[in-house]
Amino acid sequence: MKHLHFMFAILLSMGILAACGQGGNSEEQNSDSTAGESDVTETEENEAAEENEDTSNEDAEEPANEEEDSSDEQAGTDTEEENAEEVNENPSSDTSEESASENAEGTVTETVTLYFPDEQLLETYKEERELEAASEEALPKAALEAWIAGPEQEGLVSFFDGDVEVQSVEGQDGTAEVSFSESFLDTNVGSTGEAFITDQIALIMQQFGYDQTKILVDGEEQSTFFGHMDGTEPIPADNPDNYSTME
Numbered sequence: 001m002k003h004l005h006f007m008f009a010i011l012l013s014m015g016i017l018a019a020c021g022q023g024g025n026s027e028e029q030n031s032d033s034t035a036g037e038s039d040v041t042e043t044e045e046n047e048a049a050e051e052n053e054d055t056s057n058e059d060a061e062e063p064a065n066e067e068e069d070s071s072d073e074q075a076g077t078d079t080e081e082e083n084a085e086e087v088n089e090n091p092s093s094d095t096s097e098e099s100a101s102e103n104a105e106g107t108v109t110e111t112v113t114l115y116f117p118d119e120q121l122l123e124t125y126k127e128e129r130e131l132e133a134a135s136e137e138a139l140p141k142a143a144l145e146a147w148i149a150g151p152e153q154e155g156l157v158s159f160f161d162g163d164v165e166v167q168s169v170e171g172q173d174g175t176a177e178v179s180f181s182e183s184f185l186d187t188n189v190g191s192t193g194e195a196f197i198t199d200q201i202a203l204i205m206q207q208f209g210y211d212q213t214k215i216l217v218d219g220e221e222q223s224t225f226f227g228h229m230d231g232t233e234p235i236p237a238d239n240p241d242n243y244s245t246m247e
Contacts, residue, residue: 107132112143113207115200115243116156121192124200125246127153140169140208144178147204153246159189159197167219169205175234176210179219185226194226198235206237213237 114127129152133142144166150158165181178201187197202213212234215225222231 107134108136108139110136110139112139112146113204113240114143114147114151115203116147116151116153116158117193117196117200118155118246119157121196124196124203124243125153125156126240126243127151127156127245140176140205141166143204143208144169144201147200155246159187159193171210174209174211176205176208176213177216178205178213179216182217184215184217185222187226191228194229198225198229199238202235202237203240203243206240211237 109130109132111128111130114129115124116127117124129143129146131139131142131146133139148158148160148164148166149162150160163181163183164187165183167179167181168177169179170177187193189197198215201215205213214221214234215231216222225231
């Protein structure tokens with residue numbers, strides 16, 4: 001009987017010990033499981049934090065890049081506007097300078113044809129001359145003034161001594177009306193010279209679009225020139241191809 005009690009006590013002790021061992025293992029397993037779950041949770045949290053950090057960096061970089069792009073575009077726009085302003089300013093400046101230059105000069109230059117007789121009063125010859133005038137409209141008067149002043153070509157002569165003044169040149173219905181000062185009537189060259197004078201005036205005026213020329217003195221029509229030439233009718237211009245330059 002005692003032996004039986006002893007065996008029962010041993011078995012009971014072993015059962016208690018086994019129960020305690022299982023409890024410890026269970027607690028260790030639970031601890032290990034909890035620790036593993038904690039590690040997994042920390043890993044997931046770290047990964048989530050890193051992803052959030054990367055996302056934040058990307059979000060921060062995108063506005064920064066957009067701001068840089070916007071700044072670059074704005075800078076490019078400003079540069080284009082400045083260039084456009086410079087381009088717009090330069091033509092205006094050039095135009096102003098050209099206008100100022102034209103106003104400062106106030107003249108036109110053109111090559112015209114004058115007509116002079118030779119020294120023997122046998123032929124009339126052409127002489128090309130480059131003239132300056134205040135305007136295109138002033139060129140006919142300038143041409144007649146150069147004609148009165150005389151030729152540059154050697155062997156040609158003028159009928160005037162420089163006292164004759166060209167007062168005005170006006171056009172009416174294809175006819176030029178040229179007014180000279182009264183000293184024009186004092187020219188004494190004979191009948192041959194008189195014909196040269198009137199014909200040369202008409203030839204000079206023809207290049208400006210006048211097929212005939214009426215000669216006035218002090219703006220008035222004259223009944224005669226040089227005592228016997230009719231001053232009431234305009235003088236028709238001859239064909240300029242009939243004349244050549246002196247060799």
